[in-house]
Amino acid sequence: MSRLPRIVRQTLTIARRDFVATVFTPTFLLFLLSPVFTIGFGLVGGMGARSVTEGSNAKTRVVAIVAPAQQAAMRAADVRLRAVFSRVDQPAMLALEAPGPDPKSQARATFASKRAAEATATLYGDLTNPTVLYGGQGRADARYLAALAEATLRTDPAQAEPLSTATLISIARNVPTDSGHKLAASIAVFGIFFLTLLLAGQAVGTMMEERSNKVIEVLAAAIPLEAVFFGKLIGMFGSALLFVAFWATLVSQIGGILPPRYAAMIGEIGPAVGGPMFYLLFFAYFAMAYLLLGAVFLGAGAQASTPRELQMLSLPITVVQVAMFGLALSATGSPDSTRTWFIELFPLSSPYAMAAHAANKPELWPHAAALAWQALWVVIAITIGARAFRRGVLQSGSGKVGWKSLFGRRKAVDMSVS
Structure with missing residues (x-):
C-alpha cells in the first residue's frame, strides 16, 4: 500500500474524530443558535435602554416662568419650533408657570423640589434678556428655551435683528x-x-x-x-x-x-x-x-x-x-x-x-x-x-x-x- 492513501486515511480519521467530538454534543446546538441568542440579547438590552430613555424623557420638562399674557404666544412658538425636530431629537416637554414674587428663587426651586425634579432647564425674567438655568445634562434644552424666547417675541420672520439675548447658567442639582x-x-x-x-x-x-x-x-x-x-x-x-x-x-x-x-x-x-x-x-x-x-x-x-x-x-x-x-x-x-x-x-x-x-x-x-x-x-x-x-x-x-x-x-x- 502506498504511503499517500495511508496518510489520507489517518488524516480522515483525525478529522472524523474531531468532527464527532465537536458536533455530537448537546452544547453544539447552542453554538449553532448563538446568533439567535446574540440578536435576542441585543433586542432585550435595546428594549431596556429604550425603556430607560423613554421613561426619562416622559418625565423631563423645560420650564418657562413667564407672564400669563405671554404664555399663549410661547405655546404657539413651541409648536412651531418642535415641527423642525425629528421624533428622536424632540426637546423635553414645555411647562409654563406664572412668575411669583421672586422668579429667581422660583426657577431654582424647580431643580431642588422633588415634584419638579425632572426639570432640565428653566427660563425666567424678561423675554428680551431672559436667564436660563440648566442642570448637567440640560444644555441643549437651555438653548431651546433661548430660541423659544426669541420665537415668542418675533412677529415678523423677515426681521434680521435678534429680539432676545439669553444668559445661560449651569447649576448643580440638589435632588437626583x-x-x-x-x-x-x-x-x-x-x-x-x-x-x-x-x-x-x-x-x-x-x-x-x-x-x-x-x-x-x-x-x-x-x-x-x-x-x-x-x-x-x-x-x-x-x-x-x-x-x-x-x-x-x-x-x-x-x-x-x-x-x-x-x-x-x-x-x-x-x-x-x-x-x-x-x-x-x-x-x-x-x-x-x-x-x-x-x-x-x-x-x-x-x-x-x-x-x-x-x-x-x-x-x-x-x-x-x-x-x-x-x-x-x-x-x-x-x-x-x-x-x-x-x-x-x-x-x-x-x-x-x-x-x-x-x-x-x-x-x-x-x-x-x-x-x-x-x-x-x-x-x-x-x-x-x-x-x-x-x-x-x-x-x-x-x-x-x-x-x-x-x-x-x-x-x-x-x-x-x-
Whole structure:
C-alpha cells in the first residue's frame, strides 16, 4: 500500500474524530443558535435602554416662568419650533408657570423640589434678556428655551435683528432625578454583570490547569475535596474583593478630575436609597452573584480536562448570564411592572435586578427578603457545585454530571480519597 492513501486515511480519521467530538454534543446546538441568542440579547438590552430613555424623557420638562399674557404666544412658538425636530431629537416637554414674587428663587426651586425634579432647564425674567438655568445634562434644552424666547417675541420672520439675548447658567442639582435613579440602576446592573463574569470566569481556566497538572489529585489525597472546593471559592472571592476595592477607589476620584460640566452631570446620578446604603447593597448583591456563579464555574471546571471541553462547558453558563443581564437591564426602565417583579424573584437574575431596585426605590425591607432568598440559592449552588467538583476530580477524564451523582450517596472510592 502506498504511503499517500495511508496518510489520507489517518488524516480522515483525525478529522472524523474531531468532527464527532465537536458536533455530537448537546452544547453544539447552542453554538449553532448563538446568533439567535446574540440578536435576542441585543433586542432585550435595546428594549431596556429604550425603556430607560423613554421613561426619562416622559418625565423631563423645560420650564418657562413667564407672564400669563405671554404664555399663549410661547405655546404657539413651541409648536412651531418642535415641527423642525425629528421624533428622536424632540426637546423635553414645555411647562409654563406664572412668575411669583421672586422668579429667581422660583426657577431654582424647580431643580431642588422633588415634584419638579425632572426639570432640565428653566427660563425666567424678561423675554428680551431672559436667564436660563440648566442642570448637567440640560444644555441643549437651555438653548431651546433661548430660541423659544426669541420665537415668542418675533412677529415678523423677515426681521434680521435678534429680539432676545439669553444668559445661560449651569447649576448643580440638589435632588437626583428619576432619570438619575434609572441611570444608576443601569450602571449597577452592568457593574455586577461585568465583575462577576470577568472575575468568576477565571475559576474555570484555573481549575482545568490544576486538574491537568495533577495538582487536584495531590490536594485530594491530603484534605477532603469539599475543603478544596470551599477554599478555592473563598480564595477567588478574596481576590475579587481586592480587584473591586482597587477600581472602586479609582472611580470614586474621577469626579475631581473632570471638567465642572461633566462633574455636574455625574452629580445628577444618584440611587433612591442614598449613597452609603446603595454601596452596601451593591456589595451584598455582588457577593451573592459572585458566589452563585463561582460555584457553578468551579463545578463545571472540574468536569473539563481539555480546552475544548472547557469551552463547551463555559458557553451555556455565559449564555445564561448574558440572558440574565439583558432581563435585568430591561427591568430598570419599568420598576413597577409584573415582569420586573418576576425578574427580581428569579434566582439567577435576582442580584442584578435587586441592585437596580435599590437605585429606583427607597424602601429597604425588600432587600432583606431578597438577600435571604439569594443566600438560600447560593447554598444550593455551592452544595451542587461541591458534589460536581468531587465527581469531576475523582475520575480520570471528564464525564457527565447526573442527578444521581450529585445527590446520591458517596461511594467507597469517595471515602478512600477523603
